[in-house]
Amino acid sequence: MTTTPVIDATGVTVDLGGTPVLRGVDLRVLPGEFVTILGANGSGKSTLVRALVGLIPHRGSIELFGTPLAQFGDRRRIGYMAQRPDMFSGVPATVTEVVLSGALSRRPRFGWPTRSDRAAAAELIDRVGLSRLAKRPITHLSGGQQQRAHIARALVANPDLVVMDEPMAGIDAHSAEVFARLLGELEERGTAIVMVAHELGPLAPLVDRAVHLEGGLVEYEGPAHGPGTHDHAHDHAHSSEPATTRPVPAEGPLGGQS
Ligand SMILES: Nc1ncnc2c1ncn2[C@@H]1O[C@H](COP(=O)(O)OP(=O)(O)OP(=O)(O)O)[C@@H](O)[C@H]1O
Numbered sequence: 001m002t003t004t005p006v007i008d009a010t011g012v013t014v015d016l017g018g019t020p021v022l023r024g025v026d027l028r029v030l031p032g033e034f035v036t037i038l039g040a041n042g043s044g045k046s047t048l049v050r051a052l053v054g055l056i057p058h059r060g061s062i063e064l065f066g067t068p069l070a071q072f073g074d075r076r077r078i079g080y081m082a083q084r085p086d087m088f089s090g091v092p093a094t095v096t097e098v099v100l101s102g103a104l105s106r107r108p109r110f111g112w113p114t115r116s117d118r119a120a121a122a123e124l125i126d127r128v129g130l131s132r133l134a135k136r137p138i139t140h141l142s143g144g145q146q147q148r149a150h151i152a153r154a155l156v157a158n159p160d161l162v163v164m165d166e167p168m169a170g171i172d173a174h175s176a177e178v179f180a181r182l183l184g185e186l187e188e189r190g191t192a193i194v195m196v197a198h199e200l201g202p203l204a205p206l207v208d209r210a211v212h213l214e215g216g217l218v219e220y221e222g223p224a225h226g227p228g229t230h231d232h233a234h235d236h237a238h239s240s241e242p243a244t245t246r247p248v249p250a251e252g253p254l255g256g257q258s
Contacts, residue, residue: 004066005030006161006192007052011060014047014216021047023216024060027194031160034183034193034206036224039213045196046083048213049163052194053080064161079159081150083166083196095141095149096134099125102153117156124152127182129175144170151179155186162186165196168203176201200224 007029014022022044029035037045051058054069062069065077079102093101103117113121125134128148130141138146147170154162162183168176180202183193187206200207210224 003030005063006033006065007194008063008066009052009061012048012051012062013059014044014051014056016047016056021216022051022058025213025216025218027052027211027218029161029192029194031192032187032190033208034187034195034203035209035211036200036203036207037194037196037211037213038198038224039219043213044216045213046165047216049080049165049194049196050082053078053163076157077160079154079157079162079164081154081162081164081167084169092137092139094135095125095130095138096121098138098149099152099156102156120156120158121152124156124182125149128152128178144172144175147171148175148179151182155182160191162191162193163195164193166198167195168197168199168201173201176203179203180206 005028007027009025009027012022012025012027013020025044025048027035027048037048039045047056050056052062052064054062054072064072065074099121100113100117103120104113122131122134125131128151130145130148130152133141133145138149141149147167151164151167154164154167167179171179183203184206187193193206195203197203204224207224210220210222211218212220
């Protein structure tokens with residue numbers, strides 16, 4: 001029996017402002033896989049995830065859950081978190097409203113939040129440590145607290161695919177551990193995760209595969225090495241690199257955990 005990939009992208013090419021930003025990227029993600037997109041600033045990471053969720057036009061082929069992107073209508077199966085999400089910055093929405101909006105936008109028909117939507121939102125707000133701030137306008141929260149609210153928003157509809165662009169930016173060590181536990185639970189339930197990251201920290205052991213972009217091309221694809229995936233003492237003894245996950249050329253087949 002073959003498993004339908006959650007994402008099957010071939011030759012994804014994107015031009016922005018007349019400049020080629022992605023130049024034929026292939027990406028295949030299976031249910032339950034956690035793939036991290038790495039690369040220097042400007043290498044095309046955000047452009048790739050935005051193309052994958054249909055936010056910007058592309059050439060090449062993208063299929064989600066076996067359906068071409070243009071025909072894919074089941075948006076509630078996808079939890080997306082943009083880089084530095086600021087869509088609520090001009091709106092006096094509370095933390096609860098922001099998190100609940102993640103459930104509403106993924107319902108087939110727009111409607112009032114159901115009791116289970118509210119329960120799911122309250123649980124996630126609690127998990128990310130924002131219960132005390134649930135009724136506050138999101139703009140009154142610190143940057144890291146807002147980031148945690150947006151993480152809760154992306155996960156509230158129990159998606160089958162989570163796409164996140166640098167969700168760890170600005171969140172503290174304890175919140176990163178909580179986030180790792182949430183993602184670990186999703187991964188166990190078969191949710192696929194695609195995450196743009198510069199540092200993985202406690203997420204590193206969850207990652208199945210790293211895709212490293214350079215100049216809009218896949219420069220490396222294979223196991224992610226870094227803290228949590230191999231010996232820390234070895235890192236400190238033999239490397240002066242910061243505590244970040246840096247892929248190295250693969251020796252084994254793709255998709256394996258080192
Ligand atoms: N609207 C645009 N018009 C023209 N060029 C753009 C546009 N948006 C992005 N770019 C360019 O596309 C390239 C890739 O940008 P992208 O945001 O995908 O990079 P990134 O790898 O996510 O970087 P970072 O690590 O800084 O978030 C950059 O060189 C950027 O300047």
